[in-house]
Amino acid sequence: MTELSQTYRSHAQTRLIWALCIASMVIYINLYTVQGMLPSIAEHFDVSGAQATLVLSVTSFTLAFSLLFYAVLSDRIGRLAPIVVSLWLLAASNILLIFAQTFDDLLWVRLLQGILLAAVPAISMAYFKEQLAPSFMLKAAAVYIMANSMGGIAGRIFGGLMAQNLSWQSSMGLIFLVTLMGVALVTYLLPRKEIKPPVVKQKVSLMHKVKQDIDGFMFHLSDSQMRLAYAIGGLAFMMMVNQFSFIQLHIMAEPYGLSRFNATLIFLCYSSGTFASYLSAKWIMRYGSMPLFRVALCLMVAGTLLTLVDTLTAIVVGFLISACGFFLTHSCCNSFVAIRATSHRAKATSLYLCCYYLGASLGGPYLMLFWHEAEWNGVVVGSMSLLTLLLVAIWRLGIHQQQVIDVSKAS
Incomplete structure (x- = not known):
């Protein structure tokens, strides 16, 4: 049995x-x-x-x-x-x-x-x-x-x-x-069967439940390191997913003149990110998140700048490099949030994903301003501005992490 x-x-x-x-x-x-x-x-x-x-x-x-x-x-x-x-x-x-x-x-x-x-x-x-x-x-x-x-x-x-x-x-x-x-x-x-949430026998008012949920979210938002991890994921996705939108318009125009379908093949560059995600768990265990955040940032900067070279090959290689850096950042953020969240774990993850997709939604209108001014060259300028903010967030997170290590050594 x-x-x-x-x-x-x-x-x-x-x-x-x-x-x-x-x-x-x-x-x-x-x-x-x-x-x-x-x-x-x-x-x-x-x-x-x-x-x-x-x-x-x-x-x-x-x-x-x-x-x-x-x-x-x-x-x-x-x-x-x-x-x-x-x-x-x-x-x-x-x-x-x-x-x-x-x-x-x-x-x-x-x-x-x-x-x-x-x-x-x-x-x-x-x-x-x-x-x-x-x-x-x-x-x-x-x-x-x-x-x-x-x-x-x-x-x-x-x-x-x-x-x-x-x-x-x-x-x-x-x-x-x-x-x-x-x-x-x-x-x-x-x-059809699932483990249901535990039933609380004590009567709790709706307002009390709402307060508990808000307290759970605020618990993570009050943590400066969590806020920086949320910002890093949001800024990276704000740039990356919207770059893929505007690059289609760029490579369909002259001198490239790609068809609609051929332009969408640029999305195959995400495959380098899939590969990086697969290896990220091993890399995080070996090197830690902070060194990988810095490597990922360098990859996104290098890949973005490479797309300014006026050849289709350079654009494809640039996006392969950027996608690798982005997915490495995303994996490090996921790992960091999961490890740091000692309670209200589901809320910690949902807050990260909220910032992640909020970045995607804001990035379109933001980069559109640069596209209207100077098309793809403008998008690169807008992207470098976001990467500068990303650099600051990673630097600040590194300072917090170093302080924790210093306190640990002192004790």
Whole structure:
């Protein structure tokens, strides 16, 4: 009987890993498909290419703050229901995209989708931690991060392919079908049983619960090192994800003249970041986060400057280098937050992801100003400004870390 029970538990854990990894791919395909379609969106809705980047920014904005909501909600009612309901509503929301008549209509739907997209990234790691045996956790985390990256790359390339060959309505119809099939598969795979949050027998008022949640968030926001880690992740993503938006406009123009689909192949440069993420755990254990933060910053500076060289090869190599630096930064931030958070861990992670996606939403309008002034050269100038702020944040975090080491040695 014990052996049968263990086999069932192992089967359920495997299903959960597969379900959340597929859910993650569905989320990031829906989030980033539009980034591969920016030129097509600009043409269809009669806006500039720079304005079209707002489609990604507004979604990242509502996604950022919704992460905090789902972190609290799932602690209250469990992990399964918010994931399943949000995914089915996400699939339904794609029907609205098919019938979007104006650019404003599109922005409003994408604003709504940002709320629905937040459930899976906000809940997944806590879900894994509660449902999986420790031996499954490392495997689950590694596969889940890989699924995130694969979903992001697939979504962008998929968007470029549709922009090249399909109309707007046909493209959104295809996204609806892909999402529907993915959500149905996730719903089938998710185990029906879950470990529910502990039931508190003592009656607690709603205001008291809200105060507890706010205190949990403030606990981390009052930590200067946590604030710096949040800033580092937000600034890095603010630059990186939006550089990929504007570089498409740059390489579709002369002297490069790439087609819409060929321009989206620049997103394959994310693969260097996927590789860096895979190795980052080993590097963090060997060298620590601070040296890797500095190396990552140097890679992002070098990669960004290399894109100023007037050849397609230099641009591709530059983005490969920058993506490596960015994902290394992201991995170090994740590790730093997870290790430093001794309590309210889910809230610490959701705050980091909130800053991360908030950076993405602010970066589009920010770099757009530089694009209007000097196109890609302007974007590089705007990016270097962000990297300067990133340098200051890393330097400040290093000072705090050194103070801790000095105090430890003195005692």
